Every structure is written in C-alpha cells, then in structure tokens.
Amino acid sequence: MSTATSVALDARRGFNRSIAAFFSVAARAYDQRTLQRVVYLPPQDEMVSLLERYGSRRIIDIGCGTGILTARMAKELDTEVVYGIDMSPGMLAKARQRSSLVQWRNEPAERLGLPDESVDAVITTTAFHFFNQAAALAEFQRVLRPGGLLAIDALNLRARWAAPVQRLTGARLSPAATPSPRQMVELITAAGFELAEQRPVRRPWYSRPVPDVLTVAIRR
Ligand SMILES: C[S@@+](CC[C@H](N)C(=O)[O-])C[C@H]1O[C@@H](n2cnc3c(N)ncnc32)[C@H](O)[C@@H]1O
Secondary structure: OOHHHHHHHHOOOOOHHHHHHHHHHHHHHHOOHHHHHHHHHHHHHHHHHHHHHHOOOEEEEEOOOOOHHHHHHHHHOOOOEEEEEEOOHHHHHHHHHHOOOOEEEEOOOOOOOOOOOOEEEEEEEOOHHHOOHHHHHHHHHHHEEEEEEEEEEEEOOOOOOHHHHHHHOOHHHOOOOOOOHHHHHHHHHHOOEEEEEEEEOOOOHHHOOOOEEEEEEEEO
C-alpha cells in the first residue's frame, strides 16, 4: 500500500466506544422498513447469493447490527454455524431477539474471539467504514481458512454524486473512512487476500444514490 493511502486510512480514531453507544440508541429506529429496503437490503441480497454460490458453511457477519442479514443466512443457507459479531450491545440485543440459530458475539472486528482458520466466509455490509481497517482485515485473515471467502460491502464516497456532498458537508471530519475501490484492493492484498471480483452493488433505481461497492476476495 502506498504511504499516502496508509496515512489517509490510518488517520483514524480511537472511537469504537462512541460508535457502539451511537448504534445502541440508533437500534430503536434501525429496523424501519423503508430505511432497510432502500439502504441495507440490496447488499444483503448480494451476500446471500454470493454465499450460496461459494457454498460457505461456517460464516461470520461482522458489524451485524440488528442481525437481519445474519438471521437470514442462518435460515436460508445450508450452514454449519453462523456468527453475528457487533460491538454495540443495543444492536445485539435486537439481534438476539431475532434468531436463536445464530451465535451472537459482542466483540470488535479488530479483535475476534474465534480460533485461527475456523470459518469459511467473512462478510460485512455497511459497516467497514467504521473499522480500523488494517487491524480488522488481519483478524479476518486469521479466522478464515486458506481459500476462504471475504466479501465486503463498503461505501464509496468518491462515487460521482457523493464526492461533492462530502466536500460540502466537510465529511473529511467524519469518523468514517471510506476507501476507494482501488484503495480497497490495496488493503486486502496487503492483508493476504486475492481479489476475485469488485463491482457496484446491484440496486433498484430508488436505491441507486447509495454508493456502495462489493469486493470479493479469497484468503491466500
Ligand atoms: C450501519 S450498521 C450495519 C448493520 C448490518 N451490517 C446491516 O447491514 O444492517 C453498522 C454496525 O457496525 C457496528 N460496528 C461499527 N464498528 C464496529 C467494530 N469496530 N466492530 C464491530 N462492530 C462494529 C455498529 O455497532 C453497527 O451495528
């Protein structure tokens, strides 16, 4: 990774606690149907079909929030074990009510409690911008078996319409760090993954303003 990229992405914060607290409050409104349909559902649909295609049976959903996708994976896919990981107790409380098929764990992406090479797939939707990305990717690499699948749905705030909005809102002050697709490839490659596929998330017309990119990689 270039020094500039690493400086830009590491100019980050020790803010995990504030994010967890924020989402514990946001948990009350998070499952609102329109919000879910417009923002969160399209990448979740992508993940379900991707995991089906790869036949992954031991799966972790990192930053699982209220567990809508996690519970869906446990119900709809042929799995051995599904873990839902989140730092926010409020989000996880809702997730626990949703499904008893998932093993819910309150821990940060950057320090997972699972053993080395214990899962077939690590996925994350609409949460990667909050992580300490280098530390989280090192953990994903550690817990994935060789040949395992990494799938990241990440916001790309450099997308056509988003960049001017970012400038206007002074989003450089935002705690979120959103790598460009190219920076994402640099990050995953440096962490020991090989890129398999990268493209915008498929979204219906009413959802297209959400600028997110799906990056799929294989653990070396
Ligand atoms: C916008 S929500 C996305 C939830 C879910 N993936 C979805 O698609 O609906 C982001 C979630 O990431 C969690 N999160 C943020 N930083 C985290 C970290 N470092 N480790 C674990 N979870 C984190 C937050 O608590 C929040 O629940």
